[in-house]
Amino acid sequence: MAGSEASAAFSEGVPCWVDAQLPDVPAGKRFYGELFGWTFEAFEGAEEADEAYGGSVPSASSVPSVRALLDGEPVAALAPKRDARMPTVWTVYFATPDADALVGRIVEAGGQVITAPVPVGPYGRTGLAADPEGAVFGLWEAGTHPGFGKRHEPGAFAWAELYARDTAVADSFYADLFHDALFGPGTTRDFGRAPVSDVFPAEMPPHFLVHFGVEDCEAVLGTVLRLGGRIQAPPFDTSYGHVAVVTDNQGASFAILQR
Structure with a gap:
């Protein structure tokens, strides 16, 4: 599935989004809200994809994922960890117009697929991969959410x-x-x-x-x-x-x- 016109905002290979997997999202909101001046909003309409993605969409648990805003523009997301064995980590996502094709190239180049691309409600499709040395990164094929609304400035x-x-x-x-x-x-x-x-x-x-x-x-x-x-x-x-x-x-x- 190719991304919508929103994906044109970021060329393939450009970092377009970041999220953090945290044990305590409310504590993360307090920390980053004061540190960077972020405000937060819940993601809407993507509940059905949350378990598959495990990232920046509302959680099946009682604590939802949230999108961080800077001056009203999206800059990041905070998501609850689905498994205590998962690392507490920030992940960078690279833009792609076709996540399935990119996954094929990752494997051919010696990397590995950790999570195959899955839909995230109307926002897009995402997956996780690792390079030949094991460094983990995300893939983002845009739907209604192209990625950063702000970057290259304080707090973004x-x-x-x-x-x-x-x-x-x-x-x-x-x-x-x-x-x-x-x-x-x-x-x-x-x-x-x-x-x-x-x-x-x-x-x-x-x-x-x-x-x-x-x-x-x-x-x-x-x-x-x-x-x-x-x-x-x-x-x-x-x-x-x-x-x-x-x-x-x-x-x-x-x-x-x-x-």
Whole structure:
């Protein structure tokens, strides 16, 4: 099933959405609402897809998933974990006009499919996959929800960094998938990659790190600590800005980015 015209807002391979799987969504709302000024609304009309997706749609449990808004525009989602064994984590989703075709290319390129594409009510279709080193990412084929209503500003998605053990493997895999949209000429500058040992212990598994924009990195770190989060990596400079890595009050890692 091809996506609607809404998918034209994001070219294939562009990060278009993020969500967090949390043990306690109300606690997540309090944390991120104060940290980034987000407000929240429930997703409507997608209950039938929630169990299959396990993500940014209303939950079959008593606690629904919510969409985070910044100045009234969608920027992220918070979803309850369906299984205590699942990680508490932020996931980045890449846009695609055809999730089924992309899944085929992922397998051919040496990746694996974790969750085959499923419909999420009227919003679109989604799945989860992993690259050859095991870094997990999402796929999003847009229906009525193309993705971010805001990005590249304080309180919104600003960057996704892949921390890989072998950057040559990452370059080859994602270039095959997205035709050089990520690392080649004309890149959107929304996605980069680096050796995992640049920031984390060498034994850390390869993973994606979602970055949110901030005006003052050091000031935001104080708020993170006050709200019960912690600092994983103190501020450091990168080619794309001034970054610190933190966890929220439930253990989900993310980065803050000051351009």
